Amino acid sequence: MIGRAVTARRKGPVAVPDHPGFEGFYREQTPRVVAFLLVLGVQLSTAKDLTQEAMIEVYRRWDSIDHPKTYIRTVVSRNWAKHLASTEFPTNEIPDRTPIDDNSPLSEVLFSETSQAYRRALAQLPPRQRQVMAWTADGYRPREIAEILDISGDNVRANLRKARQTLDKTLRGDLR
Incomplete structure (x- = not known):
């Protein structure tokens, strides 16, 4: 302790x-x-x-x-x-499917079909959009994200808007 x-x-x-x-x-x-x-x-x-x-x-x-x-x-x-x-990344990457805890609600969420589709869609975003989405998903506002990442608030909002549009479009196709 x-x-x-x-x-x-x-x-x-x-x-x-x-x-x-x-x-x-x-x-x-x-x-x-x-x-x-x-x-x-x-x-x-x-x-x-x-x-x-x-x-x-x-x-x-x-x-x-x-x-x-x-x-x-x-x-x-x-x-x-x-x-x-x-x-160095291997050319044939092995997906990480090790559950956190077999009975954990977090494990169920992480490995659900919807969550897997969301993670695939996130992986397709450019790095800055993915970064802005991560901070947003964690409850930070664009003004705070701009300060933390040392970029303009307009830049944060533009990246967030583009990321959301791309995710929406990608997930609609993935989950049909």
């Missing part, structure tokens, strides 16, 4: 700093950050790994972060970009 002494091998007790509020943040935000990454087109297993890495960074900086929900999404976005730049 966070805030308690932890015993390390051969080194005796190690004090773990107590960060009030982090545990609740972790529980609430972990599945949401994974979902955010899925909207960006990240495979489930990679999304989980990137989320854990980002949570470690947030934990270490917890006392100096003013907006942790925004900060963690910025961190995972940056880490995803680094991952893409440093990864």
